[in-house]
Amino acid sequence: MRTLVIDTSYGSTVGITGYQPITEQDSRTHVEKLQNDIAQACAEANMRPHDIERIIVGIGPAPFTGLRAGIVAAKAIAYATGAQLLGQDSLTGQAAMMQAIHQRNPQALQTPALRNITVPQEPADTIHITLSVNDARRKQLYYMLLTDHNTGSQQFRTLIDMDIDTPANIVLSVTAAVETLQHDNPNTPITVDIAGHGAAKYQETWQQLPNTGIITDHSLLDLDTWGLNTFAELAAHHADIASAPQPVEPLYLRRPDVSIPNPLKHVLNHGTAERKDTLQ
Known part of the structure; x- marks a missing residue:
């Protein structure tokens, strides 16, 4: 089409x-x-x-x-x-990008954004997890944890649902998820890749993750x-x-920066002024 x-x-x-x-x-x-x-x-x-x-x-x-x-x-x-x-959503797209990298897809690896990516040699049974992020400003990241383990092409299993948090808290959540997956797959190597805008900015923080793999600041649309x-x-x-058409709605994941205004100041000794919705 x-x-x-x-x-x-x-x-x-x-x-x-x-x-x-x-x-x-x-x-x-x-x-x-x-x-x-x-x-x-x-x-x-x-x-x-x-x-x-x-x-x-x-x-x-x-x-x-x-x-x-x-x-x-x-x-x-x-x-x-x-x-x-x-x-x-962009976060699932970044998991697809990492899947292509590990499959050594030539079309993906020949793009300028990934031309300098080094794909490590790993055991064939390695489980690849993608910590997919996007810059949320205010020292926070949107994130989601996905894996293509036992799913097939363009199929991903969600380990942590889409959310927003600081990099330090994300590390704690991802570490717990990896430990659970490792418990279910003993003696199987697991690698955590980090992809998306904002990933490189917190590279030192990601070193606290178990078995950190590729870190790239790019997204699929790059x-x-x-x-x-x-x-x-x-x-x-x-x-x-999908069983039914899905509505196209934005994913903000953060509450709007609005608040209920304070009451108007007291006017002399007449108490708090009241707001009027319409002119009298």
């Missing part, structure tokens, strides 16, 4: 599957460039908006302002064109055309196996 991918979980990535995506890393301007980037991606694929049959949109997790821009754009285009709309195609394939695969 002629598929448009839009993701604003970290900067923005826009592209038509089969073609080189357009990426914007500057978080201060990527939203303003989104409309032009979508138009350019369609033009490079020699497509008009009504030629789009499917739209895959990244649903995070990510901060509120940037993430909602991509989702709103995708919903508007789907409404106007009648294209099918599917959501895909991997040019192959990454774009794989992101879309994941979303389509999840839609095919």
Whole structure:
């Protein structure tokens, strides 16, 4: 299907599957460039908006302002064109990236983002776990722990559900999960890879994890055309196996920065002023 991918979980990535995506890393301007980037991606694929049959949109997790821009754009285009709309989270995508690395997928490893990755020699029965992260700011990370052990291609088992926390607390949670998995698989080597934007920033913290493997600051959508195609394939695969259509909603994982305002100050000796919803 002629598929448009839009993701604003970290900067923005826009592209038509089969073609080189357009990426914007500057978080201060990527939203303003989104409309032009979508138009350019369609033009490079020699497509008009009504030629789009499917739209895959990244649903995070990510901060509120940037993430909602991509989702709103995708919903508007789907409404106007009648294209099918599917959501895909970025954290599962990073597990797919690590799976491709360990399988030595040449298309993935030849992308500039992974060209310098060294794939270690490991026993054939090694269980690979991916700690998938994304920068949540405020010295926190969105994270999820997944493995493809005994699952098959593009199938992942969740060991820790998607959440947000500090790197130090994430290490404690992941260590406990690894110990449980090791107990269930004695004498089987386990490697914990860390992938996603923000991974490299806390590299020293990750050394406290048992059997740390590859650490990369990249996500699936950093991997040019192959990454774009794989992101879309994941979303389509999840839609095919779902028992019912899944709503496309953003994953913020953090409560909004709003609070109930304090009462108005006392006016002379007349007590606390009351707020009026309408003018009298």
